[in-house]
Amino acid sequence: MREGQIVEKFKAKDGREIIIRLPKKSDDKPVWKYYNKVIKETEFLARREAFVFSDKDKWWNRKKITDIKKKKLIQLFAEHSGEIVGSCLVERNWAQVSEHTGLYGISVLRNYWGVGLGNRMTRHAFSIAKEIGIKMIELDVYSGNKTALNMYRKLGFRKVGVLPKWIKHRTKTRDKIIMYKVLK
Numbered sequence: 001m002r003e004g005q006i007v008e009k010f011k012a013k014d015g016r017e018i019i020i021r022l023p024k025k026s027d028d029k030p031v032w033k034y035y036n037k038v039i040k041e042t043e044f045l046a047r048r049e050a051f052v053f054s055d056k057d058k059w060w061n062r063k064k065i066t067d068i069k070k071k072k073l074i075q076l077f078a079e080h081s082g083e084i085v086g087s088c089l090v091e092r093n094w095a096q097v098s099e100h101t102g103l104y105g106i107s108v109l110r111n112y113w114g115v116g117l118g119n120r121m122t123r124h125a126f127s128i129a130k131e132i133g134i135k136m137i138e139l140d141v142y143s144g145n146k147t148a149l150n151m152y153r154k155l156g157f158r159k160v161g162v163l164p165k166w167i168k169h170r171t172k173t174r175d176k177i178i179m180y181k182v183l184k
Contacts, residue, residue: 002067004023005022008120014115018079022075023065038087087106092132100136131158
């Protein structure tokens with residue numbers, strides 16, 4: 001896999017042309033811009049405060065590219081008209097006894113919900129994960145995130161636990177739901 005490699009070009013359900021691709025070095029500022037936008041749009045992310053980008057932060061994206069080459073990470077971005085609109089990753093577990101597992105995360109800008117983007121990015125990420133020896137995926141999802149829960153169930157994830165009131169966002173507390181999927 002090459003830096004910036006296009007995994008798929010497709011027309012979303014609403015007709016927009018979307019590209020799913022690997023990260024590239026020039027993604028530094030666009031990625032930070034994307035994450036800051038998605039943080040504002042949803043209460044279902046682990047981060048609540050915006051990132052402040054500076055030149056010293058370029059290491060972050062370069063580390064991701066290095067981790068992809070070392071098969072520690074799968075990172076995909078969805079792009080529309082030159083703007084990042086979605087992100088999906090599977091990060092290999094760092095512990096030797098569970099390096100056959102990966103932690104999954106996804107986010108999509110609200111304007112791109114319901115057009116099949118999350119499902120496509122996820123299927124590509126899981127296919128690559130299988131190729132590099134990841135056999136099981138885990139994720140955390142917050143109670144109340146019905147859209148994500150529905151997608152995960154359709155993708156074959158199973159709920160294995162709940163941590164009550166684990167998440168605090170503004171004045172609300174939510175349960176953290178733990179799910180997993182065996183890659184076949």
